[in-house]
Amino acid sequence: MKTIQKVLVANRGEIAIRIMRTCHELGIQTVAVYSEADVLAPHVQYANESILIGPPPSNQSYLVIDRIIEAAKITRCDAIHPGYGFLSENVGFAQRCAQEGFIFIGPPPEAIELMGDKTRARVLMEAAGVPLPPGTTTALESIDEARDVADAIGYPVLIKAAAGGGGKGMRIVYQATDFESNIRQAKSEALNAFGDDRVYVEKYVEMPRHVEVQIMADQHGNVIHFYDRECSVQRRHQKVVEEAPCAFISDQLRQKMTQAAITAAKECGYVGAGTVEFLVDKYHEYFFLEMNTRLQVEHPITELITGVDLVALQLLVAEGKPLPIRQEDVSIHGHAIECRICAEDPMQQFLPSVGRLSRHRPPSGPGVRVDSGVEEGQDISINYDPLLTKLCTWGSTRRQAIDRMNRALAEYTIEGCKTTIPFCHFVMEHPAFLEAHYDTHFIKDHFHPGENNLQVTQTSNQALCQPVPEEIRALAVVLLNQQPEPELQRPDLTNPRLSDTTPWWLNRK
Ligand code: MV4
Numbered sequence: 001m002k003t004i005q006k007v008l009v010a011n012r013g014e015i016a017i018r019i020m021r022t023c024h025e026l027g028i029q030t031v032a033v034y035s036e037a038d039v040l041a042p043h044v045q046y047a048n049e050s051i052l053i054g055p056p057p058s059n060q061s062y063l064v065i066d067r068i069i070e071a072a073k074i075t076r077c078d079a080i081h082p083g084y085g086f087l088s089e090n091v092g093f094a095q096r097c098a099q100e101g102f103i104f105i106g107p108p109p110e111a112i113e114l115m116g117d118k119t120r121a122r123v124l125m126e127a128a129g130v131p132l133p134p135g136t137t138t139a140l141e142s143i144d145e146a147r148d149v150a151d152a153i154g155y156p157v158l159i160k161a162a163a164g165g166g167g168k169g170m171r172i173v174y175q176a177t178d179f180e181s182n183i184r185q186a187k188s189e190a191l192n193a194f195g196d197d198r199v200y201v202e203k204y205v206e207m208p209r210h211v212e213v214q215i216m217a218d219q220h221g222n223v224i225h226f227y228d229r230e231c232s233v234q235r236r237h238q239k240v241v242e243e244a245p246c247a248f249i250s251d252q253l254r255q256k257m258t259q260a261a262i263t264a265a266k267e268c269g270y271v272g273a274g275t276v277e278f279l280v281d282k283y284h285e286y287f288f289l290e291m292n293t294r295l296q297v298e299h300p301i302t303e304l305i306t307g308v309d310l311v312a313l314q315l316l317v318a319e320g321k322p323l324p325i326r327q328e329d330v331s332i333h334g335h336a337i338e339c340r341i342c343a344e345d346p347m348q349q350f351l352p353s354v355g356r357l358s359r360h361r362p363p364s365g366p367g368v369r370v371d372s373g374v375e376e377g378q379d380i381s382i383n384y385d386p387l388l389t390k391l392c393t394w395g396s397t398r399r400q401a402i403d404r405m406n407r408a409l410a411e412y413t414i415e416g417c418k419t420t421i422p423f424c425h426f427v428m429e430h431p432a433f434l435e436a437h438y439d440t441h442f443i444k445d446h447f448h449p450g451e452n453n454l455q456v457t458q459t460s461n462q463a464l465c466q467p468v469p470e471e472i473r474a475l476a477v478v479l480l481n482q483q484p485e486p487e488l489q490r491p492d493l494t495n496p497r498l499s500d501t502t503p504w505w506l507n508r509k
Contacts, residue, residue: 001320004028004079004103008072009047011083012062013373014390015297016043019081022311031075033068035061037383042375049075056383062086065093069100079103079318081311085385088294089116105318107217107272107293114268115291119162119200121268125288128267130260133158133279133287135202143180149201150179156204159186163194165290167237172204205287207439208279210234211246212292213261214302216310217270218317224327225258226302226310232440233427235350240420240443241427242338244301247398247436249280257286264291273299273314282439297340297390300371304336304394335398337405339424341389341412343380346423347449352386353418355379363411367394367404380417388419398436402428423447 006029009016020030020043032047037056044050051071054061061067063086072080080102082088088106091113097104106112115121122137134153139162140146150157150173159182161169171186173179183199191197214226230246231239249257261276268291275296277289299310308330317323344350360376372389374380380388393408395401406428409421430446432438 002078002103004315004319006031006075006077007079007081007105007315008033008068008075008077008102009043009081009083010062010068011081011086011088012038012041012043012384013387014371015083015295015373017046017373018300018371019083019311020046022309022315025309026312026315028315031071031077033062033071035383037381040378042373042378051075056381058086058384065090065096068093069096069102072102073100077102079105079315081105081314082294084294084297089292091116103318105272105314107270107274111268111270112293115293116165117162118160118165118290119198121290122200122288124267125264128263130263130288131286133202133205133289136200139198139200140183143183146183146199146201147176147179151176153201153203156206158202158204159183159199160202161186161190161194161196162198162200163190163196169193169199205279205281207441208232208281209246209248209439210277210289211249211257211280211286212275212277212296213258214296214299214310215261215265215270215274215276216313216317216323217265217272217274218323219271219320220322221266222323223262223265223270224323224325224330225261226306226308226330227332228254228257229298229301231298232438233433233442234440235443239298240340240342241424241433242298242301243398243401244298244305244336245332246280247335249284253280253284253286260286260288264288272317273310297387298338300369300390300392301336301338304369304392305332305334306330307333334394334396335401336392336394337401337428338390338392339405339409339427340387340420341391341414341424342386342420343388343417344386344420345418346420346426346447347418350420350423352382353380354382355417357414357416359413359415361411361413362389363391363408365408365411367401368392368408369394388414391424402434 007023008031009019023030030047032044032050033053034044035054035056053067053071080097087093089112091109094104094109094112119139122132126132126137136149156172156174159171169190171182173182186199187197190199210231211228213228217223228246229242229244231242233241257278264276273295275292278286279289280286303310343353345353356379357376362370362372369392374388391408393401393404395404409425412421427433
């Protein structure tokens with residue numbers, strides 16, 4: 001078992017800083033990599049060391065495996081954290097790290113590969129008894145076979161690419177007469193995008209909610225979950241607002257979905273942080289969609305409601321240490337919301353917005369967490385993801401988290417480019433969001449900026465929680481914090497897993 005001393009973070013922006021923060025808390029050295037566009041970027045300043053890896057385009061810098069490996073060798077790192085995006089779900093990169101003797105802070109390449117093939121994942125999940133949208137579990141052999149399946153499950157159906165995921169290469173078909181042409185187009189698109197023309201067919205789940213479960217697995221077969229997040233407020237498969245826990249599902253459904261997520265992780269031999277995505281329909285039926293084999297953008301809201309540091313656990317299990325907590329140690333405390341503050345113009349179909357950040361004053365205060373990757377004076381270019389800051393709030397109730405988000409959004413001063421702040425305000429004030437009655441069509445259904453609905457309006461009285469009457473405000477503050485606290489779990493020193501793990505961080509210094 002090797003103790004990690006120095007981590008190369010193969011990423012940029014807020015996630016690079018997020019990972020380095022935990023490393024520094026644990027006494028681990030950090031190395032940043034950067035492109036010529038990021039010479040002055042905050043993640044470079046934040047790291048103990050930094051190394052230039054190439055020109056601005058990511059396919060000449062952050063995506064070049066040889067450059068990353070070379071940088072890790074030069075700086076004598078023992079581990080590499082890929083963050084999200086870029087090389088995080090690249091099987092070749094995970095394999096290469098292992099070959100070169102670096103700890104890849106992520107799942108085994110086999111698990112990335114298996115879950116990356118959506119038909120293989122479906123076969124495995126079906127065998128394990130995890131509910132799937134009705135459809136084929138294997139890639140389609142012929143058009144006739146595909147048509148038979150579509151007829152059997154009924155329209156509308158969704159054609160998905162086996163090598164796809166995250167919404168890439170999906171086609172919805174409403175009637176049998178459109179089926180054949182859509183299959184042909186889907187196959188040619190899939191071949192173009194992924195070099196793999198295999199497609200499969202699923203029943204189209206209408207008005208679904210996107211609910212995902214956070215899991216963490218160690219190398220000793222232990223898998224625990226950190227409950228769920230709802231990410232239905234998204235546009236073109238880009239999430240904009242997320243919350244934890246999902247406000248819509250019952251405890252009973254939560255129990256089933258978290259157990260299904262653990263089954264999914266165990267079935268594919270998972271290690272590290274992962275997310276199991278489900279669709280939940282209006283009848284509260286749930287269906288496995290896919291597994292994301294990385295730390296996700298929205299992980300902070302899970303950290304806010306469970307009090308764990310997911311990056312610290314990633315580092316621990318990457319070293320081969322057993323998970324230091326049991327499922328009983330993880331409970332939901334309060335509610336958290338994330339707003340993704342992006343350099344996009346919500347009034348112009350979320351078009352990327354560029355410019356120099358002449359002012360950047362993020363909010364702070366009670367219940368506010370800001371994970372930012374930018375600084376005042378920095379140029380925002382179109383080379384990379386438009387995400388500037390993840391603004392998260394925590395409250396002892398959902399209502400308090402929303403109120404705090406409204407306050408934080410109002411505090412946020414950012415000048416020099418357009419951002420999604422006004423849109424996030426719109427969501428926080430929308431009755432459908434306040435009542436937690438929203439699905440993946442929320443933006444399409446409710447957001448019509450041409451109709452001037454971007455104005456900040458009075459909060460609806462139909463909200464999940466009623467506003468507090470003024471005369472009992474002081475009392476309410478106390479009562480809101482009187483939610484039952486889980487009993488403190490004392491470490492059980494007779495548990496060999498725990499006594500094995502306890503000394504490691506003490507030994508580090
Ligand atoms: C679906 C679906 C409806 N029915 N599958 C989009 C992302 C990828 N993970 C799968 N996606 C979907 N799969 C069936 N059988 C609807 C979507 C979908 C969606 C899912 C989650 C969040 C937002 C979405 C937006 C459009 C479509």
